Amino acid sequence: MRNILVIIKKELKRFFTDRRMLISLFLPGIILYLVYSLMGNVMGDVFSADEEHVYKVAINVEEDLYIDSAFSYMAENSQIKFEKVVIKDREEAKAKFENEEIDLIVSYQKGAEGQLDSYQVFYNSTSPESTAIYGEFIPLLSSMSATPIYSVVPTDLATDEDTSMMITNMMLPFLLLTFLFSGCMAVATESIAGEKERGTIATLLITPVKRSHIAFGKVIALSVTALVSATVSFVSVILSLPKLMSGSMEGMDFKLGYGATEYLGVFAIIVITVLMFTVILSIVSTVAKSVKEATSYAMPVMILIMIVGLSGMLGASSTNPVSCLIPVYNSVQCMSMIFAQEFNPLCLLYTVLSNLAVIALGIVVLAKLFSSERVMFNK
Amino acid sequence: MQDALIVKNLVKSFKLSRKQQRIEKTNLKVKVAVNGLSFTAKKGEIYGLLGPNGAGKTTTLRIISTLIKADEGDAVVDGVSVRDNPDGVRSKIGFLTSELKLEDFFTPNYLYDYFSNLHGVDKEISEKRKAKLFKKFGIDRFAEVKVADLSTGMKQKVSLVISIVHDPDFIIFDEPTNGLDVITAKTVTDFLTDLKVEGKTIIISTHIFSLVEKLCDRVGVIINGRMVVSDTLTGVCNGRSLEDVFFDLYKKEVGGNA
Numbered sequence: 001m002r003n004i005l006v007i008i009k010k011e012l013k014r015f016f017t018d019r020r021m022l023i024s025l026f027l028p029g030i031i032l033y034l035v036y037s038l039m040g041n042v043m044g045d046v047f048s049a050d051e052e053h054v055y056k057v058a059i060n061v062e063e064d065l066y067i068d069s070a071f072s073y074m075a076e077n078s079q080i081k082f083e084k085v086v087i088k089d090r091e092e093a094k095a096k097f098e099n100e101e102i103d104l105i106v107s108y109q110k111g112a113e114g115q116l117d118s119y120q121v122f123y124n125s126t127s128p129e130s131t132a133i134y135g136e137f138i139p140l141l142s143s144m145s146a147t148p149i150y151s152v153v154p155t156d157l158a159t160d161e162d163t164s165m166m167i168t169n170m171m172l173p174f175l176l177l178t179f180l181f182s183g184c185m186a187v188a189t190e191s192i193a194g195e196k197e198r199g200t201i202a203t204l205l206i207t208p209v210k211r212s213h214i215a216f217g218k219v220i221a222l223s224v225t226a227l228v229s230a231t232v233s234f235v236s237v238i239l240s241l242p243k244l245m246s247g248s249m250e251g252m253d254f255k256l257g258y259g260a261t262e263y264l265g266v267f268a269i270i271v272i273t274v275l276m277f278t279v280i281l282s283i284v285s286t287v288a289k290s291v292k293e294a295t296s297y298a299m300p301v302m303i304l305i306m307i308v309g310l311s312g313m314l315g316a317s318s319t320n321p322v323s324c325l326i327p328v329y330n331s332v333q334c335m336s337m338i339f340a341q342e343f344n345p346l347c348l349l350y351t352v353l354s355n356l357a358v359i360a361l362g363i364v365v366l367a368k369l370f371s372s373e374r375v376m377f378n379k
Numbered sequence: 380m381q382d383a384l385i386v387k388n389l390v391k392s393f394k395l396s397r398k399q400q401r402i403e404k405t406n407l408k409v410k411v412a413v414n415g416l417s418f419t420a421k422k423g424e425i426y427g428l429l430g431p432n433g434a435g436k437t438t439t440l441r442i443i444s445t446l447i448k449a450d451e452g453d454a455v456v457d458g459v460s461v462r463d464n465p466d467g468v469r470s471k472i473g474f475l476t477s478e479l480k481l482e483d484f485f486t487p488n489y490l491y492d493y494f495s496n497l498h499g500v501d502k503e504i505s506e507k508r509k510a511k512l513f514k515k516f517g518i519d520r521f522a523e524v525k526v527a528d529l530s531t532g533m534k535q536k537v538s539l540v541i542s543i544v545h546d547p548d549f550i551i552f553d554e555p556t557n558g559l560d561v562i563t564a565k566t567v568t569d570f571l572t573d574l575k576v577e578g579k580t581i582i583i584s585t586h587i588f589s590l591v592e593k594l595c596d597r598v599g600v601i602i603n604g605r606m607v608v609s610d611t612l613t614g615v616c617n618g619r620s621l622e623d624v625f626f627d628l629y630k631k632e633v634g635g636n637a
Contacts, residue, residue: 203541
């Protein structure tokens with residue numbers, strides 16, 4: 001018994017007095033808290049109404065007690081701005097809906113003998129505006145009569161392609177960023193911190209090769225390796241998404257209407273992002289004394305990257321190209337734009353240029369670190 | 380004889396972390412590893428740096444090989460200053476220390492070619508030299524075996540060969556026979572003699588008196604970061620054994636029993 005206690009004491013001392021071990025114990029929980037909290041906020045933002053937008057609701061009757069009551073209640077109690085548009089022809093209303101001129105169609109239909117009257121409501125679950133006004137208006141309409149004298153029949157006009165693209169747009173930037181970063185993390189920590197830890201980097205530093213050339217050579221080789229890993233992940237995600245979606249949404253035909261331009265654009269962003277991640281992780285790995293330490297240092301960076309990746313769930317939040325100057329965020333924004341088929345060449349250009357600037361700066365820093373004896377020979 | 384190496388007033392200190400302060404049992408925040416060290420090595424000679432552990436031998440050699448920078452002073456290798464032109468010095472020297480390791484994943488053959496390439500050695504010359512060195516050290520028997528699977532002696536032979544892929548005229552060996560079995564150690568010391576015959580200048584650091592007596596033309600004794608004596612072996616020993624001379628110097632510098 002005494003020996004068991006001695007062993008327990010030693011093991012606990014090992015775990016709770018090692019800073020790195022403590023980080024690895026607590027960090028996953030902190031990451032989960034941050035990621036889930038942010039996801040909650042992001043989802044709240046996606047599904048809540050935009051107070052600046054004027055929501056247009058098409059109805060097929062001039063006057064209707066229940067529809068008018070629901071509108072009046074919404075006008076008095078809700079912050080959102082809306083406009084009632086009377087379009088009697090349903091096909092005309094649907095055409096305007098497809099052109100995004102209106103956000104919701106409410107169509108009154110008198111019930112046949114012995115049947116309830118009904119309100120058919122057409123919305124698009126992939127449109128944030130349509131979803132928002134649907135979420136506000138329909139519960140009101142449904143509750144306008146205390147007794148069931150009419151029925152509300154919702155119909156989602158989103159096509160499988162719309163749904164596929166929305167899911168892709170929400171998931172892919174986050175997944176890609178995470179895959180890219182973890183791919184880079186595995187190789188960068190091993191190649192730089194691993195070489196420092198094993199003492200093989202000193203053998204390289206003793207050659208007449210310039211430190212900047214060593215840094216540049218490492219970054220390129222690591223990027224190529226990480227890019228292979230990222231490409232495999234990207235293709236796997238694209239190929240597995242239809243299976244995942246058809247499994248989780250019965251009857252859905254998952255299809256993406258992206259062409260070569262979109263895929264090339266995404267690939268360009270992947271390449272530039274991988275280069276940037278490699279440079280960042282190379283710096284982290286150079287400062288660290290061992291692979292274990294480099295991985296510990298890289299974890300907070302990964303959290304940050306994941307948080308930025310979650311912003312992709314909001315879609316392309318800004319069409320302002322200046323926002324495409326912010327590293328990492330610009331990659332997410334560009335991917336979101338492409339997946340939402342709102343490709344903006346200027347944003348892609350800004351993204352590439354600003355990320356190239358970060359990469360160049362990173363290589364200069366890396367070369368300096370490679371020249372620093374304090375960093376390269378810290379034990 | 381022409382000077383191959385001129386070391387002038389080298390000073391190097393290291394900041395001590397709290398952990399290092401605890402280990403060294405000191406409150407000092409800085410440790411002076413090398414303190415105004417000067418010496419000269421002649422072309423075609425073997426110069427031995429002798430001193431106890433922590434005396435500053437390795438720090439001195441690391442400064443000369445440009446791995447670290449001196450706080451003060453300079454070292455000039457074959458007319459090139461380590462302070463002004465470290466890249467130039469690196470192309471002139473070969474440096475072997477137990478701190479320099481080889482990547483486990485690769486074979487001696489691959490690593491030789493890799494470092495030869497980095498030193499810009501012509502492919503044909505490199506192949507000829509590789510064949511000669513691999514045969515001399517018996518590396519040809521395990522040239523395609525990964526470093527991870529080699530014994531300590533084999534690894535040391537590969538490291539030695541790789542440190543001189545570019546056939547430098549100036550070679551620095553830090554504790555070249557440390558941790559080696561007697562047979563490998565003999566191969567290394569014989570090779571140092573061969574290099575001397577070829578006209579190379581060699582600096583070795585060691586605490587093995589017999590090695591210095593057997594190989595070195597000149598010797599410098601470093602104690603507590605200072606060069607206590609630097610002269611020809613005959614000049615330092617003056618008829619006595621190197622071991623006796625060293626311990627007398629040590630007692631004088633440090634005090635008490637050595």
